[in-house]
Amino acid sequence: MSLPYLASLALFSIGLYCILVKRDLFKVIYGICLMEFSINLFLVSLGFVTGGEVPISPTGTIVVDPLPQAMVLTAIVIEFATTVFLISVAIRLFKQYEDTDISKMRRLRG
């Protein structure tokens, strides 16, 4: 039963399609966000143990893997930082070009 793997793969494909096809800056940012979600989901589902406990003061021997969870916790915060950075770049580009269309951002202008 590898449903979570398939779901995260599908989410990654949707994000990739969004980045490749859309010409809007914000849509590209949404695509990057979707790919980040899929990677987080994939890593967490790699550490899941059937019938495992939450790794907070465990009583039994079967515990869900805490290592991917800690790494994904770091990754979520870094993704937030990069997303906010991308959004601020998008706002700046909108001020410069009066549009969010990527295909209209060819010329350099000071």
Place this chain on the structure above:
Amino acid sequence: MDLLMGFLFIVIIASAIAAVELKDLLAAALALGACGFFIGVVFFLMMAPDLAIVQFVVETLTLFVLVIAITRTHRRSARSEPVRIRAVLGVIVICIFLLFSFFVIPLMTEFGSPDQRVSQHYIDRGIEETGSENLVTSVLLDYRAYDTLGEIIVLFVSVLAVSLILREKPKGGG
């Protein structure tokens, strides 16, 4: 449990498609937020309550920033690539999806029985070595504390970059 997770995955993928295809950028941002929140629920079902809390907080903040950004710019999404390019790229992405789901996913460890060679040590000795009842915290702040330091540095650099990019020029020239 499996049924609930399957239903959640359907909702996640539907809201992701909505986030990609909606023409209104604000509505697409809401769909993206819904996707993130349902992923938080899946984290909770996969026995990761810390992650679920962080995902909820970060998703709320991202939605907030996106709404501010969209009210400062405009709401209509720009048009996509022409239909022919869209069709070709869509077929390529679907081929990648099928290729990976048929040839790569069967090679991975079965869902629910991971290889815990590294983390078995953390599970066995984490509480006595670090004194933290929460094993995720013990990994985050003790065994791999330098990763967390790097995360803080990335946050700091991002704050610096955002404040530099969005700085208004002073009015009297100069």
